[in-house]
Amino acid sequence: MATTPAAAAAGGAAILDTLGDFTSRENWDKFFALRGTGDSFEWYAEWDDLRAPLLSLLHGRDGGAEGGGRAPEILVPGCGSSVLSERLYDAGFRRVTNVDFSRVLVADMLRRHARARPEMRWRVMDMTDMQTFMVVMVKGKMGVVHPIQSLLDQSGKFCNMKQANDVIHSLEKENTIRESYSSGVDVTLSLRDLQLGAVGDLKVIIPGRRRMFILGDQGNSLYCYKAVLLDARKRTETFVYHCGVFIVPKVRAHEWLFASEEGQWHVVESAKAARLIMVFLDSRHANADMDVIKNDLSPLVKDLEPGNPEEEARIPFMMAGDGVKQREILQEVTSEITGPMVVEDVVYENSDEDQSSMTEKMFRRLIFKRNSGLVQSEALLVKDSTSDKADENNKKSPSASKKRRNQKKGPSGSKTVLRIDHSYLGSSYHSSIISGLSLIASALDSAAVAGTKVSTTVIGLGAGTLPMFLRGCLPFLDIKVVELDPLVEEVAKKYFGFSTDEQLQVHLGDGIKFIDDIAVANSGATTQQLMSIGNENNAVKILIVDVDSSDGSSGLSCPHANFVEDSFLLAVKKFLDEGGLFIINLVSRSSAVREMVVSRLKAAFEHLYSLHLEEDLNEVLFATPSERCLDNSNMDEAVAKLKAMLKFPVNVESDMKKLQKLQ
Numbered sequence: 067m068a069t070t071p072a073a074a075a076a077g078g079a080a081i082l083d084t085l086g087d088f089t090s091r092e093n094w095d096k097f098f099a100l101r102g103t104g105d106s107f108e109w110y111a112e113w114d115d116l117r118a119p120l121l122s123l124l125h126g127r128d129g130g131a132e133g134g135g136r137a138p139e140i141l142v143p144g145c146g147s148s149v150l151s152e153r154l155y156d157a158g159f160r161r162v163t164n165v166d167f168s169r170v171l172v173a174d175m176l177r178r179h180a181r182a183r184p185e186m187r188w189r190v191m192d193m194t195d196m197q198t199f200m201v202v203m204v205k206g207k208m209g210v211v212h213p214i215q216s217l218l219d220q221s222g223k224f225c226n227m228k229q230a231n232d233v234i235h236s237l238e239k240e241n242t243i244r245e246s247y248s249s250g251v252d253v254t255l256s257l258r259d260l261q262l263g264a265v266g267d268l269k270v271i272i273p274g275r276r277r278m279f280i281l282g283d284q285g286n287s288l289y290c291y292k293a294v295l296l297d298a299r300k301r302t303e304t305f306v307y308h309c310g311v312f313i314v315p316k317v318r319a320h321e322w323l324f325a326s327e328e329g330q331w332h333v334v335e336s337a338k339a340a341r342l343i344m345v346f347l348d349s350r351h352a353n354a355d356m357d358v359i360k361n362d363l364s365p366l367v368k369d370l371e372p373g374n375p376e377e378e379a380r381i382p383f384m385m386a387g388d389g390v391k392q393r394e395i396l397q398e399v400t401s402e403i404t405g406p407m408v409v410e411d412v413v414y415e416n417s418d419e420d421q422s423s424m425t426e427k428m429f430r431r432l433i434f435k436r437n438s439g440l441v442q443s444e445a446l447l448v449k450d451s452t453s454d455k456a457d458e459n460n461k462k463s464p465s466a467s468k469k470r471r472n473q474k475k476g477p478s479g480s481k482t483v484l485r486i487d488h489s490y491l492g493s494s495y496h497s498s499i500i501s502g503l504s505l506i507a508s509a510l511d512s513a514a515v516a517g518t519k520v521s522t523t524v525i526g527l528g529a530g531t532l533p534m535f536l537r538g539c540l541p542f543l544d545i546k547v548v549e550l551d552p553l554v555e556e557v558a559k560k561y562f563g564f565s566t567d568e569q570l571q572v573h574l575g576d577g578i579k580f581i582d583d584i585a586v587a588n589s590g591a592t593t594q595q596l597m598s599i600g601n602e603n604n605a606v607k608i609l610i611v612d613v614d615s616s617d618g619s620s621g622l623s624c625p626h627a628n629f630v631e632d633s634f635l636l637a638v639k640k641f642l643d644e645g646g647l648f649i650i651n652l653v654s655r656s657s658a659v660r661e662m663v664v665s666r667l668k669a670a671f672e673h674l675y676s677l678h679l680e681e682d683l684n685e686v687l688f689a690t691p692s693e694r695c696l697d698n699s700n701m702d703e704a705v706a707k708l709k710a711m712l713k714f715p716v717n718v719e720s721d722m723k724k725l726q727k728l729q
Contacts, residue, residue, distance in 0.1 A: 094168040113153045143193035160185045167192045213241045255279040269373035274299045288362045294344045309371045310339035313385040403551040405436035409561045432529040443529030444492030447484040486563035488534040489714040495684040498677045501721035502688045507707040509606040509695040519544035525577035526613035530564030537570045539714040545570045548577040585640035606695045607646035624653040630663045635670040648689040674729040
């Protein structure tokens with residue numbers, strides 16, 4: 067049936083309409099559908115014009131298809147319905163890949179060439195987002211790691227530099243890990259890495275093999291654990307166990323015997339195990355029931371058992387001891403808000419090599435049982451220097467017997483009066499919080515010189531050790547602690563020497579609402595009022611969030627998930643009023659949750675820093691909404707300024723060496 071001129075004109079107009087937007091996939095699908103199947107269209111030149119120069123170039127590369135050499139791979143992006151690919155194929159170049167983002171076109175070309183040219187490939191793909199890099203996998207000897215070699219030619223005229231740089235960066239990162247592995251540097255692997263053969267066949271004992279790894283993960287176990295797999299360096303017939311687990315409590319993890327490689331091999335020899343899995347407990351496992359820990363570990367370590375064990379042989383658990391030499395429970399109380407709490411005095415086993423000082427230190431601990439027996443606070447007990455003189459007076463006093471009843475036995479058994487040493491920080495992350503104030507050292511120094519107070523808000527009282535330290539260490543701070551649970555404040559005052567005065571006050575209530583209310587007030591204040599507030603408080607504020615979470619489902623142990631919601635972070639920004647430091651103690655086993663928190667902080671604040679504690683899961687984050695009070699040009703000078711202001715010793719230099727800028 068003949069096409070009428072009118073129909074032909076209408077069809078031509080429809081085709082022209084599709085060429086309005088060359089970047090539209092839908093337009094190209096319509097264009098090729100209107101042209102029909104079996105048609106070809108050349109945009110630039112016909113095959114007769116391209117044949118001689120193109121084949122000359124292709125034959126000159128590696129001998130070409132006809133020269134007996136390896137034929138080059140040819141990519142034709144945006145191939146359309148051109149006959150170029152089929153002509154190249156017929157000329158002997160079979161490794162041709164055609165790319166176009168029109169499904170209509172690719173479907174037609176496949177039908178046209180599938181039988182006549184079966185080796186030619188067609189892909190529906192956007193040429194501006196191509197996935198054209200190839201990884202070649204070569205099977206090698208298990209446990210032997212080689213660097214990945216790249217044959218990427220960056221000098222090519224049409225090389226996509228962004229894609230190339232992404233590939234190169236990934237390769238460099240992977241090879242750095244491989245080089246560290248090969249050089250014997252400790253690389254922390256996952257249990258899955260070990261099962262896949264990252265350190266060789268686990269069913270075979272390889273003398274001297276030692277690798278650090280992480281046991282357990284969220285969803286598969288109650289806890290995760292830092293661990294070391296050690297295969298005995300010498301084969302011997304005196305092995306008592308083919309595989310054993312040795313648990314190291316947190317208080318002893320720093321000891322040479324467990325922290326050093328040489329010490330660990332001593333433990334392997336003493337344990338008489340062909341393979342020893344050394345598991346390190348940290349603050350998340352503190353005061354947890356040891357039977358629960360062992361039950362949690364049992365299915366995890368079973369996958370690490372070497373082959374051909376004795377029938378029904380069980381993997382034994384050994385332990386270095388919990389490190390507590392003496393324990394006295396002072397109080398057990400249950401709060402409707404916080405749940406069960408325990409106050410106890412403990413004496414740790416003396417693990418120091420220097421035994422010149424025979425005085426044993428006693429610590430008072432506050433434990434929140436709702437969070438796997440979390441040791442929320444730890445304070446150092448010292449002899450009250452005022453007690454000696456008072457004791458002499460008491461002997462002469464009629465009420466002497468009553469006074470003596472308030473005394474207690476010290477570690478050596480002698481009666482003495484002990485008090486909390488508020489110049490001591492029992493938690494390493496508390497030390498990091500203090501050290502991080504170096505970031506605003508100049509603003510703090512200006513306030514101290516001018517005699518003005520720096521507004522400091524601490525959400526979460528605990529035993530009160532941090533705010534008490536702040537009050538004595540930096541006397542120019544005006545401290546307000548926000549605590550939800552009245553019973554926590556009562557325990558802090560009764561057992562940990564916490565007290566309030568004009569410089570240190572406690573507000574009982576919800577910490578989030580407290581910040582929200584002030585943020586709303588700041589938002590409604592006039593510029594003149596804000597300037598007045600800023601001048602009164604030296605235009606710098608400090609906000610510290612130090613609360614744990616009872617909701618284990620959120621993936622956060624500290625803080626509660628509500629304290630990292632976008633709405634609260636926005637309120638914090640308004641609360642600081644562009645001039646201050648937001649400090650948050652973060653504890654999470656989930657890297658995804660950690661990244662989520664960091665991402666939200668980056669979105670809310672202009673600058674973000676991190677201090678990660680290697681021996682703990684704690685990470686202290688420091689955020690500020692502007693550079694107005696930030697000391698980031700000369701950190702050494704800022705550290706020196708802060709140290710000069712501190713009334714109590716803090717190892718600021720050591721902490722700040724671990725500071726990382728995240729944004």
